[in-house]
Amino acid sequence: MQQKIILSGVQPTGNLHLGNYLGAIRNWVGLQAKNQCYFTVVDLHAITVWQDPKHLQQQTREIAAAFIAAGIDVHQHPVFNQSQVEAHARLAWILSCIARVGWLNRMIQFREKAGKDRENVSVGLLTYPTLMAADILLYQATHVPVGEDQKQHIELTRDIAQKFNNDFGISYFTMPEPMINGPATRVMSLRDGTKKMSKSDPSDYSRINLLDTTDLIQDKIRKAKTDMYPIPDPGILDNNGQFTSDLKDTRPEVVNLLNIYSAVANQPLHLVMNEFAGREFSFFKNRLTDLLVHHLTPIQKKMSDLLNDRNNLDTILRDGVEKARKTANKTLHDVHKIVGFIETGYKNF
Ligand code: TYM
Numbered sequence: 001m002q003q004k005i006i007l008s009g010v011q012p013t014g015n016l017h018l019g020n021y022l023g024a025i026r027n028w029v030g031l032q033a034k035n036q037c038y039f040t041v042v043d044l045h046a047i048t049v050w051q052d053p054k055h056l057q058q059q060t061r062e063i064a065a066a067f068i069a070a071g072i073d074v075h076q077h078p079v080f081n082q083s084q085v086e087a088h089a090r091l092a093w094i095l096s097c098i099a100r101v102g103w104l105n106r107m108i109q110f111r112e113k114a115g116k117d118r119e120n121v122s123v124g125l126l127t128y129p130t131l132m133a134a135d136i137l138l139y140q141a142t143h144v145p146v147g148e149d150q151k152q153h154i155e156l157t158r159d160i161a162q163k164f165n166n167d168f169g170i171s172y173f174t175m176p177e178p179m180i181n182g183p184a185t186r187v188m189s190l191r192d193g194t195k196k197m198s199k200s201d202p203s204d205y206s207r208i209n210l211l212d213t214t215d216l217i218q219d220k221i222r223k224a225k226t227d228m229y230p231i232p233d234p235g236i237l238d239n240n241g242q243f244t245s246d247l248k249d250t251r252p253e254v255v256n257l258l259n260i261y262s263a264v265a266n267q268p269l270h271l272v273m274n275e276f277a278g279r280e281f282s283f284f285k286n287r288l289t290d291l292l293v294h295h296l297t298p299i300q301k302k303m304s305d306l307l308n309d310r311n312n313l314d315t316i317l318r319d320g321v322e323k324a325r326k327t328a329n330k331t332l333h334d335v336h337k338i339v340g341f342i343e344t345g346y347k348n349f
Helices: 018-029 053-070 087-096 101-105 108-114 123-137 148-168 214-223 245-250 252-265 269-276 281-308 310-339
Strands: 005-010 036-041 079-081 143-145 177-179
Touching: 005 018, 005 053, 005 123, 018 053, 018 143, 018 252, 036 053, 036 310, 053 079, 053 281, 053 310, 079 310, 087 123, 087 310, 101 123, 101 148, 108 123, 108 148, 123 148, 143 148, 148 177, 214 281, 245 252, 252 269, 252 281, 269 281, 281 310
Parallel strands: 005 036, 005 143, 036 079, 143 177
Antiparallel strands: none
C-alpha cells in the first residue's frame, strides 16, 4: 500500500470540544503508523475574526498540547503553528489569484459566519479557504482527515488545485481526498441535536470541552436534551448498522448521544444499543458520563503537564516548524518557478 500524505489542522479559537476531538484529532492518531503526517494549529485562520492576543497564545499552546496528549508522535510527524511557516501565507496569496470570488461566496461556513453582516466581516473570512488550500497543497497532501463540516473546503481545494494545473498547463498539485470517517463526523450540540457542537455556541452547556472537570461533564450530560422515550432497540438501525434519517429527524438528541458513546467506547452502535435498549435515559447518561471521564482524564493530565512546561512545548513547535518548512518551501519554490517569479535573494530554500 502506498504511503499517504496526511495534513490536518485545528483553529486556536474558543474551547477545544468533543466534536473536534472525535471528529478529527482522535482519528489522526491511527493514521501515524503507516503515513507521513503534518498537524498544524492554524493561528492565521483564527485571526479572521478578532482574537485577544494573550488568549490566542494560550489557545495555540493548548491545542498543540491536545494533539500530543491525544497521541500524536511529534518525533515522526511535525506539529507546528501555521503562522511560523511563512510559505502558508505566501502560497495563499498566489492561490487567491487562482480562486474565483463566486466560489468563495458559496462557502457555507462563510455564509454562516458572516450572516447578515457580510459587508462588515474581514476580507480574511472570505478568502479563508484559499489559505486552507495552501495548507493542504504545500505538503502535496493526499488525504485530509476532518469532520463533515470541512468537506466543502476540501472540495474547493481540489477546484483550486485543478485550475492552477490547467492555467499553467502542468500537472503539479496533488488532488487531496477528504477523510471523513467513523461515528462522530458531525457531533451535535447537547442542547439541540439539530445544531453542530461548536466552539462559538454561546451556551457552554451545548458542548463538552476537553478540559471540563468531572463535575462539569456530569452536569452537562445530566442536563443534555433528550426525549421521554427509552433507548431504542438496535433493530431500528439500517442494513449498515447506522441510524436511519427518519430517526435522525425524529430523535436527533438520542442519535447524537448514542453516536458519542459509540465513538468514545470504540464500539459499533448495535452493541451499544444492545446494552442500553429499553433503559431510561438517566441510566444511560450515568454510564456515558463515566465513559467520558474515564477517557478524558488521562488526556487532561497529559495536557496539563505539557502546558506546565512551556519551554518544552515551544521547543516541540519550533522543531515542527523547522521540519514543515523544508517541505513547504520546496513546494513554494516550485510554484514560484511555475508562476514566473524570479527568486532574487530569497535564501530560505
Ligand atoms: P475547526 O478548528 O473548526 O475544527 C477542527 C476539526 O474539528 C472538526 N469538527 C467537528 N467534527 C465533528 N463534529 C463537530 N461538531 C465538529 N466541529 C469541528 C472539524 O471538521 C475539523 O476537522 N478550517 C478548519 C481548520 C483548517 C484545516 C486546514 C483543516 C485550516 N486549514 C487544513 C484541515 C486541513 C477549521 O476551521 O476547523
